[in-house]
Amino acid sequence: MTEKELEQRQQEFDARIANEERIEPKDWMPDDYRKTVLRQMSQHAHSEVIGMQPEGNWITRAPSLSRKAILLAKVQDEGGHGLYLYSAAETLGTSREDMVKALHQGKAKYASIFNYPALTWADMGAIGWLVDGAAIVNQVSLQRTSYGPYSRAMIRICKEESFHQRQGYQIMLVLAQGSTEQKALAQDALDRWWWPSLMMFGPHDSDSAHTAKSMQWKLKRESNDDLRQKFVDQTVPQAEFLGLKVPDPDLKWNEERDHYDFGKIDWDEFWQVVSGDGPCNRQRLAHHIKAQEDGAWVREAMHAYQEKQRARNVCSAA
Numbered sequence: 250m251t252e253k254e255l256e257q258r259q260q261e262f263d264a265r266i267a268n269e270e271r272i273e274p275k276d277w278m279p280d281d282y283r284k285t286v287l288r289q290m291s292q293h294a295h296s297e298v299i300g301m302q303p304e305g306n307w308i309t310r311a312p313s314l315s316r317k318a319i320l321l322a323k324v325q326d327e328g329g330h331g332l333y334l335y336s337a338a339e340t341l342g343t344s345r346e347d348m349v350k351a352l353h354q355g356k357a358k359y360a361s362i363f364n365y366p367a368l369t370w371a372d373m374g375a376i377g378w379l380v381d382g383a384a385i386v387n388q389v390s391l392q393r394t395s396y397g398p399y400s401r402a403m404i405r406i407c408k409e410e411s412f413h414q415r416q417g418y419q420i421m422l423v424l425a426q427g428s429t430e431q432k433a434l435a436q437d438a439l440d441r442w443w444w445p446s447l448m449m450f451g452p453h454d455s456d457s458a459h460t461a462k463s464m465q466w467k468l469k470r471e472s473n474d475d476l477r478q479k480f481v482d483q484t485v486p487q488a489e490f491l492g493l494k495v496p497d498p499d500l501k502w503n504e505e506r507d508h509y510d511f512g513k514i515d516w517d518e519f520w521q522v523v524s525g526d527g528p529c530n531r532q533r534l535a536h537h538i539k540a541q542e543d544g545a546w547v548r549e550a551m552h553a554y555q556e557k558q559r560a561r562n563v564c565s566a567a
């Protein structure tokens with residue numbers, strides 16, 4: 250492509266972004282745009298799949314049959330979200346195998362929050378309420394992301410996440426209205442999951458390497474700090490309704506800003522977890538690698554069956 254043609258393509262791309270048009274897989278796009286969407290979508294897909302582990306760990310210990318069925322359905326949904334997102338990412342020309350390889354080699358990230366342990370049944374409530382709640386705040390805004398397959402995946406995922414958030418809040422509600430011990434379990438779960446949930450939105454805008462460019466491309470529609478504030482504003486009244494205390498002495502309503510002020514996030518902890526040194530990073534990756542290896546025979550059997558079908562079709566066409 251000549252320099253002039255490239256310039257023309259870039260102008261057309263910029264105009265489409267300005268007009269709120271979606272960019273589709275076969276459309277021309279700048280290399281950096283392609284890399285950034287792919288990075289974000291693969292990270293998002295890995296988060297959904299690794300995110301199955303803390304809750305998966307509680308399926309056999311759910312306190313009743315109906316709780317078990319609900320949790321099982323939720324964890325299966327997360328697997329489905331991973332699949333939509335890997336498929337959406339594959340439209341950019343990178344295979345799912347390569348994305349998973351990058352995860353196993355530590356070259357691709359996933360949301361830091363899934364490196365914390367789920368210690369009690371109340372954690373199933375806190376994960377649904379806070380982790381899915383934070384994810385929805387982000388994903389509602391991503392429904393308008395400029396890459397078509399990503400935005401369409403988000404529309405479907407948000408519907409399911411909404412059910413996930415409600416089931417988590419309902420677990421918290423039952424515990425918070427239960428015995429003293431149950432209420433203490435709910436408070437303990439809120440204490441442990443609150444700050445990691447705020448970290449899910451990523452570093453402050455001033456420290457965010459990708460936000461400026463991603464906002465310009467309309468890949469991100471709201472910044473990390475704006476989404477985090479939205480989450481705090483909507484979640485604090487929910488905690489009050491439960492009769493639980495958000496573990497932040499600096500949290501208070503600010504009349505002037507019409508928002509809650511909140512305390513300082515421990516960014517050292519965030520970067521430590523992101524760089525692979527959180528409480529469960531090694532365990533999460535080792536589990537994923539083992540599951541991938543254990544499932545190899547299924548993939549091999551599928552490929553062998555496909556080959557057989559192809560050969561049969563060739564024979565019957567001849």
Ligand code: BYC
Nearest residue numbers: 293296297300327359360361384449450451457458459460
């Ligand atoms: N964890 O420039 P920034 C779910 C990295 S799962 C780890 O602000 P960006 C669920 C970031 O990658 C849904 N790393 O980045 C499942 C970058 O490093 P690289 C999870 C993080 O991309 C099961 C560096 O820090 N949701 O709902 O503009 C059970 C600088 O950051 C994190 C998604 O994945 C983090 N939290 O913005 C229950 C949403 N934050 O890549 C629930 C999709 C930042 O340059 N992702 N980093 O090496 C996004 O919206 C954006 O990627 C982020 C970060 C807002 C997270």
